[in-house]
Amino acid sequence: MSNQTASITTGQIGFLGAGSIVEAMLSGILKKGLTAADRIFVTNRNNSERLEQLTDAYGVNATTDKLAVARASDILILAIKPKDAGEALLELRGTISPNQLIISVIAGVPTSLIGEWLGVDCPIIRTMPNTSSAVGLSATGLSANAFVRPEQLALATRLFEAIGTVHEVAEEELDIITGLSGSGPAYIYYLVEAMMGAGATAGLDREMARQLTLQTVIGAAHMLLETRAEPALLRRQVTSPGGTTQAGLEVLESYRFQEAVTAAILRATERAREMGAQYR
Ligand SMILES: NC(=O)C1=CN([C@@H]2O[C@H](COP(=O)(O)OP(=O)(O)OC[C@H]3O[C@@H](n4cnc5c(N)ncnc54)[C@H](O)[C@@H]3O)[C@@H](O)[C@H]2O)C=CC1
Ligand SMILES: O=C(O)[C@@H]1CCC=N1
Numbered sequence: 001m002s003n004q005t006a007s008i009t010t011g012q013i014g015f016l017g018a019g020s021i022v023e024a025m026l027s028g029i030l031k032k033g034l035t036a037a038d039r040i041f042v043t044n045r046n047n048s049e050r051l052e053q054l055t056d057a058y059g060v061n062a063t064t065d066k067l068a069v070a071r072a073s074d075i076l077i078l079a080i081k082p083k084d085a086g087e088a089l090l091e092l093r094g095t096i097s098p099n100q101l102i103i104s105v106i107a108g109v110p111t112s113l114i115g116e117w118l119g120v121d122c123p124i125i126r127t128m129p130n131t132s133s134a135v136g137l138s139a140t141g142l143s144a145n146a147f148v149r150p151e152q153l154a155l156a157t158r159l160f161e162a163i164g165t166v167h168e169v170a171e172e173e174l175d176i177i178t179g180l181s182g183s184g185p186a187y188i189y190y191l192v193e194a195m196m197g198a199g200a201t202a203g204l205d206r207e208m209a210r211q212l213t214l215q216t217v218i219g220a221a222h223m224l225l226e227t228r229a230e231p232a233l234l235r236r237q238v239t240s241p242g243g244t245t246q247a248g249l250e251v252l253e254s255y256r257f258q259e260a261v262t263a264a265i266l267r268a269t270e271r272a273r274e275m276g277a278q279y280r
Contacts, residue, residue, distance in 0.1 A: 008034050008158050011074025016066060016088065018044035018054055021105055022079045024134035026058050028163030032136065043069045045084070070095045075155075078104040078114070082275040085109050089117035098122045101152050103159075105129060107178045108275035111145040111171060123148040125156045128174050128182045129164065138164030139184070141177035175276070179269030187264065192217060 013035060015022045022042065030037055037059035043066045044050060051062035063069060070076055070092045080088050085106050096102070102124040104114055111124040127142040140160040144153050153168075160166045169177065192213055199209030223234055239245040 006033075007036070008155055008162075009039075009074060012039050012041060012072055014041045014043070014069040014073030014076045015079055016043060016070065016076060016092075017079035017081075018042045018047070018050055018062070019079065020131060021129065021133070022077075023054065023057075024131040024138075025077070025079075025105075025129065025163060026054065026060060027134040028136050028138070029159070030058055030060075032162040034159060034162050041069045041073065045088075066091065067095055073100060075101045075103060078102060078106055080106060082106055082108050082279050085114075086117060086279055089114060093117070093119040096120050096122055098147065101125070101148075101156070103127060103156055107182060108175060108272040109279065110276055111143070113276070113280055115145065121147055123152050125153065126171060126174055127156070127160065128177045129160060130182050130185050132185055133163040136163050139181040140164055140166050141169050141174050141181070142166060143169055143171040143174055145171075175272035176269045178272040179265045179267070182272075183265075183268045187261065188217065 015026075026040065026042075029035065029040075038061065040058075040060040042051060042054050042060050042062045043064060046064060048064060051064070054060060055062045066088075076096070078085070078089070096118045098120060100122060102114065102118070102122055104111070104124060104126045105128065106114075106126075107128065109126075111126050114124050114126075115121060124145045125142055125148055126145075127140055129138040129140040132138050133140075138160065140163075142156060142160060144156075157166050157168070167177075195213040195216070196206070196209045199212060200206045204212070220234075223229070224231060227234070235249075239249065
């Protein structure tokens with residue numbers, strides 16, 4: 001089966017911001033053939049070395065002329081930090097027309113505030129992908145404001161479906177999605193760091209500990225997907241009474257592992273809400 005998807009737009013796609021999430025999205029979008037690299041324009045605050053790096057790696061166009069990119073983009077993807085959003089979008093005031101589609105990946109910042117900064121009633125789709133976009137495995141949530149037409153929502157959905165799964169949600173839920181699956185890859189990497197480190201500390205070759213850990217994570221994810229069984233049931237199937245897993249889980253429980261993970265996700269969600277309010 002081909003990995004390629006038909007091109008989703010003949011127009012120009014601009015990225016305001018050229019950081020980690022943009023690189024992950026570019027990589028996924030181009031791998032899937034969603035559009036030609038020469039239809040993509042990337043811009044950032046003033047780091048021309050970074051722009052050159054993206055041009056070399058992906059063949060996209062890059063410029064520090066943000067206003068030109070904003071004006072010429074049929075789809076403008078906002079990928080700047082929440083703290084920079086106000087300044088950056090106020091700079092674009094007067095350049096955006098209601099015919100353009102704005103897609104934001106900015107954590108915490110509501111569509112109402114983006115529209116206010118841009119000074120125009122335009123279609124805005126707020127999204128929360130994650131960096132697994134680079135390998136076509138993002139878990140993305142998205143929500144459209146009242147100006148988005150059905151075909152624009154369909155286009156954005158196709159764009160994110162090409163780099164992972166998509167859930168359309170109420171806008172308030174995006175803050176939870178930010179804490180859960182936007183930040184989520186970092187929690188998994190943190191666990192993997194600990195597992196690999198423990199394997200090596202206990203005496204395994206580091207590369208072998210890495211391979212065993214990764215295969216364990218992939219295997220567990222596939223078990224959850226393919227059997228559709230509850231994680232608690234799959235956990236019990238691994239846990240022989242009085243055995244090694246029970247001994248290990250008891251230690252995790254003594255460190256309140258589940259409480260820690262729950263608190264982390266709730267705190268990240270709260271932080272998304274704080275950022276939306278803090279930077280307005
Ligand atoms: N990194 C991640 O896993 C994810 C990040 N996000 C969101 O994406 C946004 C970007 O995050 P990262 O890529 O991680 O950040 P980053 O720090 O790697 O990149 C930010 C980019 O914005 C540019 N920038 C700053 N001010 C600007 C301005 N005034 N005009 C134009 N460009 C400007 C910077 O030059 C840089 O290229 C954030 O709002 C974040 O919440 C969303 C999903 C996942
Ligand atoms: O850490 C952050 O704020 C961003 C949003 C989700 C992932 N990274």
